[in-house]
Amino acid sequence: MENTAPGKTALNDTVLHAISTHTQAENPSAFLAMSRGTSAFTAPGLDGVIAYRKAGRYLVQFGGPFAAADSYRPLLDRFVAHAHGQGLRVVGAQLQRHDAQAYAERGFTVNQFGSSWAVHLPDFTLRGTRFMRMRNKISRAFRSGLQVREVPAEDMAGAIREIDTAWLGSKGADARPLEFLVGELGGPAQQHRRLFVGTIDSRPVGYISYSPVYGSRAGWMHDLSRRIPDGTPGLMEAINSHVIDIFRAEGAQWLHFGFTPFTGLDAANELPGHSPSFQWLMHFLWEQGAALYPAQTQLAYKEKWAPQAPITEYVAFDGPASVAAFAHIFRACNAF
Known part of the structure; x- marks a missing residue:
């Protein structure tokens, strides 16, 4: 043994x-x-x-x-x-x-x-009245100057620390970063993850990390996500919608929300x-x-995407x- x-x-x-x-x-x-x-x-x-x-x-x-x-x-x-x-x-x-x-x-x-x-990406759409409010928030975020790009985690280490510190600080004095059943950035497994960062006026304001999913519902997991508190409404939705477009174009079948x-x-x-x-x-x-x-807060975000x-x-x-x-x-x- x-x-x-x-x-x-x-x-x-x-x-x-x-x-x-x-x-x-x-x-x-x-x-x-x-x-x-x-x-x-x-x-x-x-x-x-x-x-x-x-x-x-x-x-x-x-x-x-x-x-x-x-x-x-x-x-x-x-x-x-x-x-x-x-x-x-x-x-x-x-x-x-x-x-x-x-x-x-x-x-x-x-x-x-x-x-x-999870969301089946080939069937996914943000059209229709159900998604009207989210479409408006996403549009507002991009009108605020949001740009989303995929970056190597090691190139954004300082910015990630700044976002993480601000995000955790907004959760209260006793808040601790969760581990184990929550994703992470860095380490030997980072080469298999994908990191998308949102910037406004060249300043990183939020990010979402995606990890691979295997099996019959293979695809990507919307994993670790953080943002600068009290920032642009719709920021995370805008980042994720941009990434969904990329994944769909690549032929990915499933986006899991964990x-x-x-x-x-x-x-x-x-x-x-x-x-x-x-x-x-x-x-x-x-x-x-x-x-x-x-x-309840976590589920409310996930339900926005009609899983x-x-x-x-x-x-x-x-x-x-x-x-x-x-x-x-x-x-x-x-x-x-």
Whole structure:
């Protein structure tokens, strides 16, 4: 059994191969497994990886195993044994339906956590009355002098830091930059991402980073995005609409908007053995949990683009559903 540390070229290649090849779970956020600070668990003789971070007494797993079909469950078994051997428990976040069923069969308590959202680009249009307000905001942004261009991240490092500092400062004195289940810029995986920056009068005022998505809904993920606070209305919509035109021209099929916790909850998607009390908690956090995560604000932005039906994502507990284990997902994300 081998527990590999992040940051090595060979490991990056192993993880990239796994997430781009073993796509049966159809996890649109799989590229997050490439983030710095996220470890990859492998085992001799098994084809696949498990992405995770340690937080307190938990190994917080991102997605299910990115593994060949015959290695999937053996790799999960070894990972759980690896955790238990250290006196730790496993909690998995952003599991897809394929993963959720496998974990439930293994004895995990599995509940809905939220949903991902995606737009089928060949069918996408901003025409019609539904998009009138957004078209007006986008036009206003471009009339303000906004220009959008794709740039190498290393060429914009200083500007990105300035935008990030201003954006984080607007979130309050205790705000922290999220990690793990949120994208990043830089590091060995940056060569696979695409960065688009908006400028007004040559000053960078916002950016959106896009990461690749593999599987039957291959395309791009609208990932990390930041802007100068109190700037031009419609700025991010204008950047994204410009990028959509580029992706459509390139023949991309899907633009994913990523995972938002507590959204798209539907009792019909719960699995046998789920926790009713945790199910209640997810609905409560959708209504009252803005201090923990601004799910309603995030969903409002995503719904502007008329996404397809939500892609349900799950959380899995190694034992009964636990608020402590759930909290450690957010701890792994640097939320506190």
